[in-house]
Amino acid sequence: MPEKNNNDWIKYEETIEQFIQVIAKNMNLYGVTPSIGRLYGVLYFSGEPMTLDDMREALEMSKTSMSTGVRALSDMKMVEPSFKKGVRKDLYKSEEDWYKSFTSLFGSRWRHHTETNIEEADETIQELMNLKEKTEDEKLIEKIDQDIEKLTYAQNYYRWLMKFIHVVESGEIFQYVPKVEQKETQDS
Structure with a gap:
């Protein structure tokens, strides 16, 4: 068996x-x-x-930070509990x-923001319609109609985006953009 060269390991x-670092940045x-x-990368x-102790040692961060990080990664379905006989921790x-991981993370993040945007557009349209009913200012009525048209366009975009999010979350995206399969490597 070949001896491990310390410089090679470094x-x-x-x-x-x-x-x-690239993973953390992305x-x-x-x-x-x-x-x-970085925790995910490690x-x-x-x-x-x-x-958690292993992670703390590897990253030189507090155990509390590791616990918070693991919980966040677990919520994103990027980390899962594991079991090893004889290990109590x-x-x-x-x-x-x-x-x-991407489909789960993308879906949950984008779904939340898109749903919020849909609600905000709905509320804004309703407020503008209420204002339109109360005002007699023709220029304001014309401006409100233009803005409602823009908000309706935004709603249609957000509805399309929700369909796209569903395609990603359901895995249907891979019918259109297939996963790249792992190429087998040969030992030399």
Whole structure:
């Protein structure tokens, strides 16, 4: 068995750390803090489930921060509890199916914001219609009609976006944009 070269392991760890930084930065696009993104990256590359103490040691953060991060990742379905015989502490492992993680994270984040936007557009239209009924100012009535038309356009967009979110959440998206299958690697 070949001896492990310490310099090779250092280079390996630096290389993986660079990619974990990329993961953390990219997860920021979905509203995930860089520290939680780093936590996910560490779990993803750990090769085995980790305890909160393991994570704290790996990231040099408080156990409370690790607990909060694991809970957030669990809510996003990016981390799940794990079991190992003989280990009494809670263990966690990353969700390794990034397609599943993306559809869950994208769906929940976008659904919430889109539903809020639909409600806000509905309320704004209702308020404008109430104002239109009360005013006798022709210019204001004309402006309200234009704005209601714009808000109706926005509502139609948000309804379309909700359909798109459903296509992503249901996995139907993969019929249109198939997953890229893992290529088999050959040992040399």
